[in-house]
Amino acid sequence: MTTAINEWCSRERHRKVRIxxxxxxxxxxxxxxxxxxxxxxxxxxxxxxDA
Known part of the structure; x- marks a missing residue:
């Protein structure tokens, strides 16, 4: 999960991820x-x- 968030956010510093x-x-x-x-x-x- 953290890898996906890092890759998504590293492309543009203003991106947000909400879990x-x-x-x-x-x-x-x-x-x-x-x-x-x-x-x-x-x-x-x-x-x-819970999963």
């Missing part, structure tokens, strides 16, 4: 920093058991 699951939402704008990439991983881990 939504139920009421939870995470939005990344531009080229994600290491901290933002960690947030994406943590966000996705919360829902691994």
């Amino acid at each position: 939504t699951r139920g009421d939870a939402e995470l939005e990344i704008t531009g080229n994600p920093t290491a901290d933002q990439q960690q947030l994406v991983r943590e966000f996705m881990e919360k829902f691994e058991d």
